[in-house]
Amino acid sequence: MLAVDTANTSVTMAFKFGLGLLLSVWLCTNCHPIHMDCHERFLRISVDPAVAGNDPLFEAVDGASVYPITTQYAAVCGYTINVCPLSGFVFLKASYFSCHTENQVDEVFTFYFNLKVNPDGKEVTYSLNKTCSPSVPWSAREVTCMMNYMEVSVSSDLVCPTGTRKDDWNAVIQTAYTSATSDWQVMFHRGKEHLQPTRLSEAHTQGYMFDLTERRLVFRTPYGQPDSYSTQMSGVPVEVVHTTLFSRQSWVVIMVDLVAACSMDEGSFNNGYITWETPEVLHPLVSGNYNTQVSVGVNGELVEQLVAEERGYVVEKHNATVMISIPYKADGGQRKSSVMGDLYEYYIFPLYVEQISEDEDHMYTRLRFDNMLVTPLLPRPVFTENRTVLEDRVFTVYLGDVPEDVKLTAVQLNGCIYTVPFINSSGHTITEVVHDNHTHDYTVQVPFDHHVVTEQFSREDEAMKVMIDINFTLTVLPENEHFYQHTSVYTLKKPSPPEFEANCSETGIIFKMDHRPFDYLWFISIGSERLTPELAAEHKYNMRNDSQSLVLEVPLFTDGYQYKDFSLKGFLGTFEILVRDHEMSNVQGSTVKTCPFTAPEIIACSTDGMMAAIVDLSQSVANGGIPARTNLVDKYCGPKEADDTRMLFSFSLNSCGSIAKLGKDYVTYENEIFINELHAPRNLFGSTYTGIKLQCTYPLAGLHRLFSKYKFESDTEGVGRIVRDGAHSTEVVQKPMEITAVLQTPVPATSRHTKPVLKPAHRPPIGYLMVPSLLKNLSKKGTVGASQVNKNPHRFGKMSVMF
DSSP states (O other): OOOOOOOOOHHHHHHHHTOOOGGGOOOOOSOOSEEEEEOSSEEEEEEOHHHHOSSOEEEEEETTEEEEOOHHHHHHHTEEEEEOTTTOOEEEEEETTOTTOEEETTTEEEEEEEEEEOTTSSOEEEEEEEEEOOSSOOOSEEEEEOSSEEEEEEETTOOOOTTOOHHHHHHHHHHHHHOSOOSOEEEEEETTEEOOOEEHHHHHHTTOEEEEOSSEEEEEEETTOTTOEEEEETTEEEEEEEEEEEEEETTEEEEEEEEEEEEOOOOEEETTEEEEEEESSOOTTSOSOOEEEEEEEETTEEOOHHHHHHHTOEEEEETTEEEEEEETTOTTOEEEEEEESEEEEEEEEEEEEEEEEEOTTOOEEEEEEEEEEEOOOEEOOOEEEEOOBGGGTEEEEEEEEEETTEEEEEEEETTEEEESSOOSOSSOEEEEEEOTTSEEEEEEEEETTSTTOEEEEETTTTEEEEEEEEEEEEEETTTTEEEEEEEEEEEEEOOOOOOOEEEEOSSEEEEEEEOOTTGGGEEEEETTEEOOHHHHHHTTOEEEEOSSEEEEEEETTSTTEEEEEEETTEEEEEEEEEEEETTTOOEEEEEEEEEEEOOSOEEEEETTSEEEEEEEOHHHHHTTOOGGGOBOSSTTOOOSEEOSSEEEEEEETTSTTOEEEEESSEEEEEEEEEEOOSSSOBOTTSOEEEEEEEEEEEEGGGEEEEEETTEEEESSOOEEEEEETTOOOOSOOOOOOOEEEEEEOOBTTTBTTOOOOOOOOOOOOOOOOOEEEGGGGSOOOSOHHHHHHTSSOOOEEEEEEEO
């Protein structure tokens, strides 16, 4: 009578934990392309997936015959085929008593197999053979519990054990004596129910295998046979197959009672340990005082007790139950990722247990359990971390703790999808780092100014929220199951001041600004004055402001313009709009637009004492005058440019015979234009006075130096006028100036010793324009007056002009 305890099958465990197809998993380490190694009671063949392909087929070779090893055939004939879940290695385990194995006195076993593969569409056959010998002697009873079958072998000289139950034997003996044949027959028992006997050949067709070797009787059965039944021993579910093999020779009956009982415990997981239980006594037919010794190993190999303790293996006995607990991350195990909405993982441990029992007849039963312990699905979150450094202006997002069987296959950046292979040529980068703990990580870097990055104003923070939404697509291999990891990162940055779009027109400059939700953080000014509808009306600007945009049309020669690059062909006018913060009124930004313009006459007075004027002499030309032969009070101060009717003067206010008229609040610098006309009174230098005066007026409060050491400094630009005798001005009238004295500047060559001349005050109307000081850089025309003007070059500041 034999008792067999087998580990629960992977199919059953898969049902419990929802991890289908666990029958096809196995641990694979130290594997070679095709490797064969002998264990205590079986041969193992491992095949690299590069060789095996998708559908490898093993065939058992027996002389000239071959037998394909299918799933059903494997369970009947003592073969187990598995596939490594991570590497794809294929494994075949063959019992020493498997079908078609050459057996020499139960000591030498020779195996012959064919491996048929089809990796590239062309079938290839590998012939494999291996000879093995048991590393330990056979015990009286040998029980092996594989994942897909139970196998029992007993010594052929085994005597009836003490305590054999007489009722079972009597039922078999009565059936044997009434049998009309002497052929070997099999009777199955279901508890106290005795089924009708059947011939060995018929039992073979039902999936049972009986074999008589040189020294042993072998019985093998798949799990879940119709003649098996379920019971419980010590609270552990057990599957039992109880059979009696008998033959009647005349009045002599030969009987062998075989009992296979297998633990159906599906395992449990608690506090980081996988626990599997089996009864110490598997069947009531096996009774008496037992001396049981349990050893634990992994992947078909037992380990020494000290090694087992170091790895954390725990073997305990509670009442009549043996409990084996393994840390789920113990050496020899294997993890696998799985997707059930989110990412999970389970751990597989190929448990190998040997239980040696001694009964009261001092007979030893050696039980071996080849079992696959599997944890339930455990959450396996990956994590993201924002590692952005604001100073770098690059989003840096770290995706960490990614298992080795999970790969990043796509990244979605604010809706833009990038798939493997990742090419870092789109402005962003994706890098991978592999770690020794069987994990790896990815780092995604996206510049703030990348086209996928979005910006949104946050009223709460009064700042721009620069954001990127990242969706990682991760794939579990080799199943190609996808799951997703999502994160959104943002940073706050100071919002940019509004900017205007500026365009030139024939009559001025047009500014346009589209409104933004956060523009209330600033206000617009022209110089130091805030732009309001009232200011626009006062300065004759045309302003339109609605919910969409602000449009400001600035006509030429209105307040706020600056001018430069004067010539008879035209000049450049520049207008600047300032953006200031509400709190301190500090300038935060500006829009400057420069456009080319033309005008028949213009005058400019700089803050550092330079005057420039374009004057129309059409009336003087009609009287025979030549513009190119004009001069100022100082006859050596001629025009820089001249054409048929106009001329351009540029000179320092304290030169060319200018006079300074001092008033209570203002000082006015004045000069006159002379031309050589046929019918006009001559001045003392021989030139004819044109009746045209050039004036620049400055407020005294803004003057720092009045040509002290030939340097002029004014806080404000001067007000320029071109005055013709007898002409009436039509410009805007400014505050009158009270003139108290007139100072004549020295005129070289004729009146350099003349004292200043005092003249009555004159209060003409004044209009003016803002002009930069670069007028002094006008091109020099080869006149004596021009060269004298530039002997003391002065840096131009802002100017006022009049035309």
